[in-house]
Amino acid sequence: MLNLTKKFTGAFSVTGLEKPLAEIIRAELAPVADEIISDPMGNLLVLKKGKDSSKKLMIASHMDEIGFVVTNIEESGFIHVSNVGGINAVASSFQRVRFANGVYGVIVAESGVKPEDLKANKLVIDIGASDRKSAEKKVGVGDVCAVVPMLQKLGGTRYAAKAFDDRIGCVVSAYAALQCGKPAYDTWFVFTVQEEVGCRGSKPAAFRVAPDYAIALDVTAADECGNKNDVTKLGKGAAIKIKDSSVLCSKLIVDRLTDLAKEKKIPYQYEVLPYGGTDTSSMQMAGIGCAAGCISIPTRYIHSPVETIDMKDLKACADLLIAFIENGAE
Ligand SMILES: [Zn+2]
Structure with missing residues (x-):
């Protein structure tokens, strides 16, 4: 996973110009993909066929950075x-x-x-x-x-970099695509564009996929010095989103992720974010709508050049995502 993190954080991928990163991800996932689509906006959609092709799961992480x-x-x-x-x-x-x-x-x-x-x-x-x-x-x-890209190892399993938002979401999604067994449903791993200017790329991508279930992967605020309203704690596991300003996550997804985390002994915490927005909302409201949720990665100093994460959280997020992909929503 560190290898993918190095590759993805080093790529150029400012909003509207995500192609260099899209090409890196395409090359990584081509060996395991049943189909790959680059859509007109620049979203990269990678399909892995599942046991039950009557249902579709969409996973979204955004490639762009501020x-x-x-x-x-x-x-x-x-x-x-x-x-x-x-x-x-x-x-x-x-x-x-x-x-x-x-x-x-x-x-x-x-x-x-x-x-x-x-x-x-x-x-x-x-x-x-x-x-x-x-x-x-x-x-x-x-x-x-x-x-300029920078990935700095800190103490223990912690790292700082610019644009962990949302390269680490892309890392978790790509890692899951590479490592998961046969998915429960046809699963589209979607690497979206233009999230940072209003979750724009995920809208046409979700319209194309028309998912039954959807999970976004993105960063969320973690405990910073002097912040008394900690949303999540670094190193305490995958954050299962309950809400942010753009979305109230489907209870079906929240409960299912919680049950899977308990069953597989994956460390988790809940995220109730009083601000912010993610691709979760675009997917939830696309077409006739779907059951959407989000696995968030606790991150300090978001939108600074020294965003800081704990690799243990990244592993927990990947384990939880893989459990959902393999076992399905219900
Ligand atoms: Zn983000």
Whole structure:
């Protein structure tokens, strides 16, 4: 699983430009797939046929990550940007960034801006160009970039990286696809696009699959220093989502995941998130609707370049997902 984590966190996959990561996932899963579809929006859909083909399970994890898009370039060569997705400007400032074409820069706050006034439009990128003309040889308006990939081992089984949201969801899904036995139902492992700008890719993907059951995999808030409203605790297992702002999970899925966790002795906790949204809601409301739930991965410092997870939780999430895939919903 660490191997997949390294591969996926190192890939370029800013919202709207997820193809490099999609190609890596396609190559990983091709040996076990019965069918693979790349849809018009860029979602990657990987089918594993099940024992009962009268029912369909859809699993969704999003490939995209937050980033920046170039809005204009100053005569001096400084590059102005706008956010792609929910940027935390303070957390994203004074970092190294990389564009899809491999150009590197540093993103900094405009001089004199107080931290409390810092927004994405007060951040500028310096790629080392001495004027606009030389900057434009490397970067143009509309180009997107993200913080430079980093995967850092911390103490014990904990790791920090940028874009664990939602590369680790993709890792859990891909690992399950590779490791699971014959699925109970025809199972579509879907790697979605454009989640960070409003769960957009999962909508047409769910319309295509028309699942009976659906499970999303995404990160959720974990215990951070000074936060008294801990949603989940790092290292305490897979988080079975009850709700977030976009969804009330199907009780059938919540109960089934709980029973499977107990039966297989997989550590679990519940997640009741008072904000946020995931692909769970798109799948729940697609077509005639379906029974949808979500396995969340406890993560600290979400949408920062140092998102932090515990690999034990990742394993618990994968074990729980595999148990559901193999045993079905009821
Ligand atoms: Zn996410």
